[in-house]
Amino acid sequence: MEPDLNALAVFALVAEERSFRAAADRMGVTRSAVSQTIRRLEETMGIALVQRTTRSVSLTEAGERLHGEVAPAIADMRAAIETTGNLRGVPSGQLRLAVSSIAERFLSGPLLAGFAEANPQVQLYINVTDEEFDIVAEGYDAGVRLGEVIEQDMIAVPIAGEERQLAVCAPAYGERFGMPRHPRDLAGHRCIGWRRAPRVQPYRWEFAQAGKEFSVTVPPDFTTNDMALMIKLAIAGAGIAFGMEESFRAPLERGELVPVLEDFCPYFAGFYLYYPSRRNIAPKLRALIHHVQRFRG
Secondary structure, eight states: OOOOHHHHHHHHHHHHHTOHHHHHHHHTSOHHHHHHHHHHHHHHHTSOOEEEOSSOEEEOHHHHHHHHHHHHHHHHHHHHHHHHHTTTOOOOEEEEEEEOTTOHHHHSSHHHHHHHHHOTTEEEEEEEOOOOOOTTTTTOSEEEEEGGGSOTTEEEEESSSOBOEEEEEOHHHHHHHOOOSSGGGGGGSOEEEEOSSTTSOOOOEEEEETTEEEEEOOOOSEEESOHHHHHHHHHTTSOEEEEEGGGGHHHHHTTSOEEESGGGOOOBOOEEEEEEOOSSOOHHHHHHHHHHHHHHO
16 A cells, blocks of 8 residues: 555644644645545545544544554654755744643743744744643644653753742631641641642642652642642632742742741752654754753853
C-alpha cells in the first residue's frame, strides 16, 4: 500500500483539533475537502480512523494508534520545512505551548510579552492545562511543567530557580483556630483542597522532615481546580490552602496571608520549558528557548 503523506498530514490535523472545521480552517480548505481526504484514507487502510457525530469528532482505537505513530514524524517534517523556509533566521508562525496553570513566572505576563515584542512574526497559542499528555502527539511545540514530572526523553530548560510548595492561611484564621505545628495536625483544621478534575483524586499535600518526604491526605472543606479561588478563600479566612509559594507571593507580601508549617516545606527544582529532542528546532521555538534563558539570567 503506497502511503498518502498528504492524507496522513490532514488526519494528524483532524486528530489534533478534534474537528474537521478547525482542521480545514488551519489548512485554508473546505470542510468537505478534509472529510473526503479522511474517507479516502480510511478506504485505503480498510479501517475506520475517525468517529463522527453532529457535535464532535473522536478517534477510534485504530485512529489513536495511527496518530501516536505518525504525529512525531509529521511534527519533525513541519519543523524541517519551517527551518528551510526561514533561512534568514526570522522566527515566524504559530508556536503552540501547553503550560501548567501554576507556572506563575512563565504566565505572569512580562516573559511572554517580551517574547512577543521581540518576535512579532510569531503567534503564540498557550493552552493552560494541568492534564498530563504527550505534547508531540497532541501537536504542541513545547510545554512548561515542574521538572520532576517531565519525561526523560525531553530536553528541559529551567525557567527559574528552586521553588517550593507552601501552606498558607489568613492571619485571622490563625488567631481564631490556632496554627498546626505538624502536618498531621491538618486533620483538625479547615482546609482548601485542589483537584485537577472530578474523576481524579484530590491532591495530597506533600511535606518533608529530616530529608524524608511524605504526603498528607487532608479532609478539605472546599475543593476546586482553580488556584485563584483557593487564594480568595484563604484570604477570606475560609481555611488553610496549599500550593506553589509563587502563587501566594503577592498576598504574602501584602500580609493577607501568612506561611504555615514552613519547616516542613523544602525547596525543589522548579519549572522548565521542555520540548522533544530534534535535530531541526524551528526558529520560533529556538527564539523562545533563548528568550527564556535570557529572562532567567
